[in-house]
Amino acid sequence: MEVIIKKDYSDMCDEAVRLIHQTWQKGENLVLGLATGKTPLGVYDRLIRLHREQQMDFSDVLAFSLDEYLGLPDNHSQSFVFYMQQNFYQHINIKEENIFHLRGLPDHIETHCREYETKIQEVGGIDIQILGIGENGHIGFNEPSSSLSSRTRVKTLTQETIAANAHFFHHQDEIPRYCLTMGIGTIMESRMILLLASGEEKSAAIQQSIEGPITASVPASILQLHPQAKFIIDEEAASKLARKSYYKWVYEHKDKVDDFLAKKRKRTD
Numbered sequence: 001m002e003v004i005i006k007k008d009y010s011d012m013c014d015e016a017v018r019l020i021h022q023t024w025q026k027g028e029n030l031v032l033g034l035a036t037g038k039t040p041l042g043v044y045d046r047l048i049r050l051h052r053e054q055q056m057d058f059s060d061v062l063a064f065s066l067d068e069y070l071g072l073p074d075n076h077s078q079s080f081v082f083y084m085q086q087n088f089y090q091h092i093n094i095k096e097e098n099i100f101h102l103r104g105l106p107d108h109i110e111t112h113c114r115e116y117e118t119k120i121q122e123v124g125g126i127d128i129q130i131l132g133i134g135e136n137g138h139i140g141f142n143e144p145s146s147s148l149s150s151r152t153r154v155k156t157l158t159q160e161t162i163a164a165n166a167h168f169f170h171h172q173d174e175i176p177r178y179c180l181t182m183g184i185g186t187i188m189e190s191r192m193i194l195l196l197a198s199g200e201e202k203s204a205a206i207q208q209s210i211e212g213p214i215t216a217s218v219p220a221s222i223l224q225l226h227p228q229a230k231f232i233i234d235e236e237a238a239s240k241l242a243r244k245s246y247y248k249w250v251y252e253h254k255d256k257v258d259d260f261l262a263k264k265r266k267r268t269d
Ligand code: GLP
Pocket: 035, 036, 037, 038, 039, 040, 066, 067, 131, 132, 133, 134, 139, 140, 141
């Protein structure tokens, strides 16, 4: 696990995009896992800009959605299929057949979830999973108390999430009560995980996830076990961290390890 603290939202998104771009440059068939919400929007905007201005090619990239509301058709303005299409896919040259969504109206829920997991395996697993975080520490729609080894499945939304979403819908009976989400076990199998958080309202969840015990009560705390999980957060989201200055110091000095060794070797020659 690595903690990367950036000045503000913009610097945070730049850092996430730098890591994605770096991985993309290394090889073919980059497999992304992508989150919705307001936090990753800056990342998608920057990737679109890289595509337009620096010819970043997405034709070999594969993308999997992290979650979806159950009961919404793909073309509903609040569905995550619609969100990904509007905010990212329609602006880049990703191939239709390389986009994988969890669907709001599957014919059979269990089969759909099982096939989604199989598809992730078939393409060789997710290289980079982008995550946001809920104020209660949830990742995807894995609310507190979700099994830390869960797989893609149906979940019942918490009353807080239902209430928070209410204003996005015209009719009471449209408000989703259930969702599909990659499980915590599924997320943990990604080769690299970039969890993004911005703003004071995320600071308690961030502090508990990074410095608290690993517990199903704070699902993001499981990332402490992942060797390539990076919390990329802004100053406000980092404001409650007890070891904030240490994380900053480590980050600023990590590229200097090679210099340090080179100097030592010279002295011992
Ligand atoms: C929802 C999504 C999560 C997202 C979270 C935070 O619960 N299922 O994937 O991380 O909201 O969203 P935001 O980035 O808008 O704060």
